[in-house]
Amino acid sequence: MSLRDRAIDGLRADARVWAGRPVDADWIAPVTDDPMYENLYDRFWAVMSDAAVLEHLALTARLDGSVWATDAAATRLVGTARRWRREAELTPDYGTAYATTRVVKALATGYDLLRDTLPGPAADEVAAVLADCLRPLAADWFGRPPVRGPVGTGADRHSPHHSSVEWSAFGIGALALLDRVPEAAGWVADAERQFRDHLLPGALAPDGGAPEGMEFWASTVLSQVQFLDRLRDVTGRDLLTAHARTLDPTPGLAIYLPTRPATADGHPHYGPSTGMCAVLSALARERSDPRLAAVAAREAAPGRLEVWPARTPRRGEQLRMAWSGYASLWHPGDTAGAPEPAPLSWHSPALGEAHVRTGWDPDAVAVTVRRGKVTVWAGGECAFADLTPETVVDVEESRRTGSGVYRTEPAGLEPAALRVAEIGYAAVVTGTDETGRPLLRLTLDRRRRAVTVVRLDGVPRRWWWGTPATPAVTLGTVTGVTPGGYRPDLRAGYGLLDVVETDPRAYPVAAVRPDAGRIEVALRLGKNRPGASGRDRQDRTDDARRLEDPA
Structure with missing residues (x-):
C-alpha cells in the first residue's frame, strides 16, 4: 500500500x-x-x-x-x-x-x-x-x-x-x-x-x-x-x-x-x-x-x-x-525499488552535533552525539542514552532571550570539536577538548549492527539508561543498576511547569566507574546485516586497525 x-x-x-x-x-x-x-x-x-x-x-x-x-x-x-x-x-x-x-x-x-x-x-x-x-x-x-x-x-x-x-x-x-x-x-x-x-x-x-x-x-x-x-x-x-x-x-x-x-x-x-x-x-x-x-x-x-x-x-x-x-x-507516488539516499552521516560543527545511522528501515540503528551526550535508537526505541553530563536550563537567560538556553553539568565534558569519518562499513565519531585531548570515540559498525562508546574524560562515575538492549561494559566497573531509575523529563516552561504524564515510562539506570580514566561500552543491536558473515578475515582486521586510529 x-x-x-x-x-x-x-x-x-x-x-x-x-x-x-x-x-x-x-x-x-x-x-x-x-x-x-x-x-x-x-x-x-x-x-x-x-x-x-x-x-x-x-x-x-x-x-x-x-x-x-x-x-x-x-x-x-x-x-x-x-x-x-x-x-x-x-x-x-x-x-x-x-x-x-x-x-x-x-x-x-x-x-x-x-x-x-x-x-x-x-x-x-x-x-x-x-x-x-x-x-x-x-x-x-x-x-x-x-x-x-x-x-x-x-x-x-x-x-x-x-x-x-x-x-x-x-x-x-x-x-x-x-x-x-x-x-x-x-x-x-x-x-x-x-x-x-x-x-x-x-x-x-x-x-x-x-x-x-x-x-x-x-x-x-x-x-x-x-x-x-x-x-x-x-x-x-x-x-x-x-x-x-x-x-x-x-x-x-x-x-x-x-x-x-x-x-x-x-x-x-x-x-x-x-x-x-x-x-x-x-x-x-x-x-x-x-x-x-x-x-x-x-x-x-x-x-x-x-x-x-x-x-x-x-x-x-x-x-x-x-x-x-x-x-x-x-507524496509523489510509488517508490518501489528506489535506493536509499547515500548520506548515512551528518555533522554540524556549529551545533556540536553528529548523526550516524544504518539506514531508515524499521529496525534501523541511529546514533546521535549532542552536547557531549550519546543517544542510540534501534527499531524506534531508545537503546542507550547518556545521563552524564546533565543538560540544565539556564532559566534567567532563557527568559531574557525568549528561547531556551542550556548548559551541561558538570562542565567540560562537551567536546570542543567533533569529527566524523566513514571507514569501510563503519562510521567513527571522535570528540576532543580545546587542546585536542580525546574525550570520546564512538563507532557504529553497520554490518554487525554494533555500537561501541569509549569515554576518555576521566569522570569519576557515569550514568545511562536504555532499553531494550543491555550494554556490555568492556572496560570499567558497573557499581549499580536501578530498575525504573529514570523517567523522561516532560516539564515545560524552561523546566518550571510540572505536567501530568499520559503515557508514563521508566527505564533502568546503570552507574559505571572508569578504569584508569576510561570506560568502554558495547551494544549489539540485532542480527548482522546481509553479507556480513561472508566478509574476508583480512578485511575485518584492516577495518579494526582503521577504527583504532581513523586518519
Missing part, C-alpha cells in the same frame, strides 16, 4: 474519534502574572490541539470526500473560529502571537479545504474571524522591525523557528482572504517579501541545520513549504521550486526516525521527527527524487495525530500535531 493510501487510512482512524467531539467553548485569555507558565501552556497546548484536530478533519474531508468527514470538519471549523475569535482583541506580543498565528493557519487551512462545501453563512463567519485576527497581527506584530527583519538567535533578532512558523501562518491566512478583504493582497506581499529576503536564506544555518537545535528542523522547513506551496497555487508566484532544489535534505534525513515511541492506541509521540514524512514528501516531489520519497514512505504511522505524552496541570490541555497528514497531499 502506498504512503498516500496509508496516510488516508491514518487520517480516517483519528477523524472518526474526533468527528463527534465538540470544540470547548471557553476562550483562554492570556494573563500577565504567569511565573510558572501555567497560563501560557494552557493556551498554547489548547490552541495547538484545536488547530491539529481542525486541520486533520479538513484534510480527511478533502481526501476521503465522505459526508460524515465533511460535516465533522465544517462543524469543527466553525466551533474553532467561535472559541478563538477573541484572539483579535489582543495586542500581540512574543507569547500571544505564536498561539494566535496557529489559530489563523488552522482556520485558513480549513476554510480553503472546505471552500467548495462550506455553507455561505459559515464561510462568512470564519472569514470574518480570520480577518479580525489578521488585522492586529499585521499592524502590531508583523510591522515590528525585529519581526520583519533578519532572523537570528541573538536577543535582538526574531527566532528563525518562530519567524518561519508565524510568517507562514500569516501568509496562509492572507491568501485565504484574497477574494474577500482588500488588505489581504498587501499581507501576502509582506509575507512573500519576508520569506524571499530573510527566511529562505536565513532560517537555516549555512550547514543546513536549525540554528536553535535540530528539534526545530522539520517544523521550520514544513512551515516554509506550506506557505510557498499555497502561494504558488493561489498566485502562480513560485519560490518553492528553487528553494526545494537548493535546500539540503541531509540534516532532516539524519534525525528522522520513521518508527518512534507511540501511545497504546498508535499515536506517535511528538518530537524532532514529527512532520518529517510530509517534508521529505514535498522535497521529493519538487526535486523529482525517488530516494527521498522512499524514505518518507517508511513512516510507521502516517496520517495519525501526534501527541506530547503529558497534560498541563491546571486545565489538562495536551499538545497535538497533524503534520504527517500533509504527506497524503504531497
Whole structure:
C-alpha cells in the first residue's frame, strides 16, 4: 500500500474519534502574572490541539470526500473560529502571537479545504474571524522591525523557528482572504517579501541545520513549504521550486526516525521527527527524487495525530500535531525499488552535533552525539542514552532571550570539536577538548549492527539508561543498576511547569566507574546485516586497525 493510501487510512482512524467531539467553548485569555507558565501552556497546548484536530478533519474531508468527514470538519471549523475569535482583541506580543498565528493557519487551512462545501453563512463567519485576527497581527506584530527583519538567535533578532512558523501562518491566512478583504493582497506581499529576503536564506544555518537545535528542523522547513506551496497555487508566484532544489535534505534525513515511541492506541509521540514524512514528501516531489520519497514512505504511522505524552496541570490541555497528514497531499507516488539516499552521516560543527545511522528501515540503528551526550535508537526505541553530563536550563537567560538556553553539568565534558569519518562499513565519531585531548570515540559498525562508546574524560562515575538492549561494559566497573531509575523529563516552561504524564515510562539506570580514566561500552543491536558473515578475515582486521586510529 502506498504512503498516500496509508496516510488516508491514518487520517480516517483519528477523524472518526474526533468527528463527534465538540470544540470547548471557553476562550483562554492570556494573563500577565504567569511565573510558572501555567497560563501560557494552557493556551498554547489548547490552541495547538484545536488547530491539529481542525486541520486533520479538513484534510480527511478533502481526501476521503465522505459526508460524515465533511460535516465533522465544517462543524469543527466553525466551533474553532467561535472559541478563538477573541484572539483579535489582543495586542500581540512574543507569547500571544505564536498561539494566535496557529489559530489563523488552522482556520485558513480549513476554510480553503472546505471552500467548495462550506455553507455561505459559515464561510462568512470564519472569514470574518480570520480577518479580525489578521488585522492586529499585521499592524502590531508583523510591522515590528525585529519581526520583519533578519532572523537570528541573538536577543535582538526574531527566532528563525518562530519567524518561519508565524510568517507562514500569516501568509496562509492572507491568501485565504484574497477574494474577500482588500488588505489581504498587501499581507501576502509582506509575507512573500519576508520569506524571499530573510527566511529562505536565513532560517537555516549555512550547514543546513536549525540554528536553535535540530528539534526545530522539520517544523521550520514544513512551515516554509506550506506557505510557498499555497502561494504558488493561489498566485502562480513560485519560490518553492528553487528553494526545494537548493535546500539540503541531509540534516532532516539524519534525525528522522520513521518508527518512534507511540501511545497504546498508535499515536506517535511528538518530537524532532514529527512532520518529517510530509517534508521529505514535498522535497521529493519538487526535486523529482525517488530516494527521498522512499524514505518518507517508511513512516510507521502516517496520517495519525501526534501527541506530547503529558497534560498541563491546571486545565489538562495536551499538545497535538497533524503534520504527517500533509504527506497524503504531497507524496509523489510509488517508490518501489528506489535506493536509499547515500548520506548515512551528518555533522554540524556549529551545533556540536553528529548523526550516524544504518539506514531508515524499521529496525534501523541511529546514533546521535549532542552536547557531549550519546543517544542510540534501534527499531524506534531508545537503546542507550547518556545521563552524564546533565543538560540544565539556564532559566534567567532563557527568559531574557525568549528561547531556551542550556548548559551541561558538570562542565567540560562537551567536546570542543567533533569529527566524523566513514571507514569501510563503519562510521567513527571522535570528540576532543580545546587542546585536542580525546574525550570520546564512538563507532557504529553497520554490518554487525554494533555500537561501541569509549569515554576518555576521566569522570569519576557515569550514568545511562536504555532499553531494550543491555550494554556490555568492556572496560570499567558497573557499581549499580536501578530498575525504573529514570523517567523522561516532560516539564515545560524552561523546566518550571510540572505536567501530568499520559503515557508514563521508566527505564533502568546503570552507574559505571572508569578504569584508569576510561570506560568502554558495547551494544549489539540485532542480527548482522546481509553479507556480513561472508566478509574476508583480512578485511575485518584492516577495518579494526582503521577504527583504532581513523586518519
